[in-house]
Amino acid sequence: MNISILVLSAPYSSQGAYSAYRYTQAALKSGIKVHRVFFYQDGVHAGANLATPPQDEFNLYTAWQDLKLEYELDLVVCIAAAARRGLINAAEAKRHNKQHSNLANGFELSGLGQLVEACALSDRLVTFGY
Amino acid sequence: MSILLVQQSAPYGNSSAKEALDIALSAATFEQDISILFTGDACYQLMANQNSEKIDQKNISQMLKALPIYGIEEMYVDEDCLRKRQITHLTDSSSIKKLSKTDIKKMYQSADTVIRL
Amino acid sequence: MILHTINKTSSHESLNQQLSDTVDACDSVILIENGAYQAQQLTSTPVNHWSQTAKNIYVLERDALARGVSMSIDKINYIDYTKFVELSLLHDKVISWY
Numbered sequence: 125m126n127i128s129i130l131v132l133s134a135p136y137s138s139q140g141a142y143s144a145y146r147y148t149q150a151a152l153k154s155g156i157k158v159h160r161v162f163f164y165q166d167g168v169h170a171g172a173n174l175a176t177p178p179q180d181e182f183n184l185y186t187a188w189q190d191l192k193l194e195y196e197l198d199l200v201v202c203i204a205a206a207a208r209r210g211l212i213n214a215a216e217a218k219r220h221n222k223q224h225s226n227l228a229n230g231f232e233l234s235g236l237g238q239l240v241e242a243c244a245l246s247d248r249l250v251t252f253g254y
Numbered sequence: 255m256s257i258l259l260v261q262q263s264a265p266y267g268n269s270s271a272k273e274a275l276d277i278a279l280s281a282a283t284f285e286q287d288i289s290i291l292f293t294g295d296a297c298y299q300l301m302a303n304q305n306s307e308k309i310d311q312k313n314i315s316q317m318l319k320a321l322p323i324y325g326i327e328e329m330y331v332d333e334d335c336l337r338k339r340q341i342t343h344l345t346d347s348s349s350i351k352k353l354s355k356t357d358i359k360k361m362y363q364s365a366d367t368v369i370r371l
Numbered sequence: 372m373i374l375h376t377i378n379k380t381s382s383h384e385s386l387n388q389q390l391s392d393t394v395d396a397c398d399s400v401i402l403i404e405n406g407a408y409q410a411q412q413l414t415s416t417p418v419n420h421w422s423q424t425a426k427n428i429y430v431l432e433r434d435a436l437a438r439g440v441s442m443s444i445d446k447i448n449y450i451d452y453t454k455f456v457e458l459s460l461l462h463d464k465v466i467s468w469y
Contacts, residue, residue, distance in 0.1 A: 125460050130369065132469075139404045140378065140469065146433075150452035156460070165273055165371075205273065236280035243367045244255050244286060248459050251369060253378070253469030262389075294385060355392050362373065362393050368466045 126157035128242035131167035133254035135184040136177070141170060144252035145187055152195045160198040160242045161188075163231075166254065168206040171199070171231035189230040203233040256287040258365035261296035265314040266306060271299050274371035275317050282324040289328035290321075291361060292350070297335045300350065302343040315345040322349050332358055372397045374462035375421075378404035378469050381412055390468045391421040399427040399462065401455060407434040410447050431455065 129148055133140035144161070151158050163170050175185045192199055206227070207216065213233050217225035227233060243249055259278055263270035274290075281288040292299060299314050306313045321329065333352035344350075353361070362368060375398060379386055387409075394400065400421060402409050410430050413422045422428060432449040435442060442449060450458070459465050 127456070127459060132371075143378075143403055143431075146452045147455060151456045154453050154456060156456060165269065204276065208269075236277055237284055239277065240257075240281045240284045240286055243257055243281075243369075244284075248465055249367045249369065250376075250459055250465045251467040251469075253370070253467055294389065359393055359395070362466065363395065366464065368464060370467060370469075 125247045126159045126245070127151055127248045127250060128159045128246040129161045130239065130242075130249060130251040131161060131163045131170060132165045133252065134166040134169035135175070137166065138254040140252040140254050141167065142182070142184055145184055145191070147250065147252070148197070149191055152191070152197070158195075158197060159246045160200055160238065162239045162242055163199070163201045164205050164236075164239065166209070167252075168201045168209055168211050171201045171206070171211055171228050173226040173228040185228060189228060192230040199231045200234050200238045201227065201231050202239070203235055206233060256289065256364070256366045257281055258289050258291060258361055258368045260291045260293060260368060260370040261299065262294040262370060264295040264298040265304070266309060266311055270371050271296065271314050272312065272317075275314070275321075277369065277371070278321065278326055279324055282321075282326050285325075288326060289330065289361065289365070290326065291330045291332070291353075291358065293332040293335055293358070295339075297331060297339055297341055300331060300336075300344045301341055302345050304345070319346060330358070330361070372399075372462045374398070374458050374465045375400045375425075376403050376465065376467045376469075377401075377406040377409070378467075380405050380408045386468055387421065391419055391424070393466070394421040394424045396424055396426060398425055399429065399458065400425045401429040401431065401450070401458065402434070403431045403455075404434055405438075407431065407438055407440050410435060410440050410444050413444070413446070429454075429458070 135141040213227040265271040
């Protein structure tokens with residue numbers, strides 16, 4: 125059986141982003157296959173390279189990256205939702221003549237087709253809202 | 255594999271209505287079986303006479319009208335929510351069927367995946 | 372059999388009403404995030420409330436502990452994220468009310 129997770133809320137602003145992480149971590153630790161974590165709407169902010177939580181606060185950004193390194197997780201950020209919210213990778217920066225890019229390592233930009241594919245191929249889709 | 259996309263947000267005040275539509279279009283592009291349910295404040299998306307260009311936004315009702323062209327024909331609205339909000343003038347909504355709470359409950363039960371936005 | 376999650380307090384009446392309209396007797400509900408506060412009020416809900424219909428009511432224990440919600444409320448099952456995942460797979464689908 126495999127699960128996909130849809131994250132709609134930004135880290136810090138809502139607990140939903142954190143709940144999604146803990147849920148994903150628990151699934152992976154119990155040996156459940158996580159097909160994809162798809163970040164949409166304000167959820168795209170999970171991939172913000174420049175986010176800098178204070179040292180004494182939980183760093184959800186690096187937590188996702190560490191989880192990906194440990195389990196080879198597919199972390200997909202919706203490209204359209206991200207672009208609207210000011211998150212782009214190097215390729216998009218070049219395409220749109222932007223000086224810098226800011227998508228964190230470990231996150232991929234892709235279209236909603238990846239969410240639709242996750243629905244089609246996963247046994248469960250679990251949404252974490254705001 | 256059937257997807258039930260449940261819309262619960264009014265248009266224009268936040269991006270949910272538009273972003274839900276984008277999911278619907280994507281699902282249709284990939285030829286997935288997708289149904290859309292308008293409930294709660296999402297009923298406002300069905301109101302006639304929307305002039306969203308006044309606030310520099312794309313017109314949700316125009317986009318909804320175009321959905322059948324993309325193969326999205328299963329669209330439903332919670333009739334009770336429509337009534338409570340006293341929405342009488344709907345956009346050309348021949349594709350949108352009114353459902354009772356009981357029918358809606360059945361939709362939730364029979365869908366494979368439910369996405370609420 | 373549906374697993375519902377709700378992350379809001381009882382003051383979100385419309386959301387709770389939508390959940391009440393949808394929940395079936397074979398469904399379960401997990402209170403997550405601020406939804407954990409609802410665990411304290413379940414003895415005083417009206418007859419059609421989702422808490423009267425749902426088969427099982429769960430609370431994410433970490434969300435309850437974080438908020439000072441009692442860990443010994445009758446008819447509440449306190450669970451961790453691992454159990455949440457397990458319940459996701461035992462039910463046909465998960466619907467998130469937020």
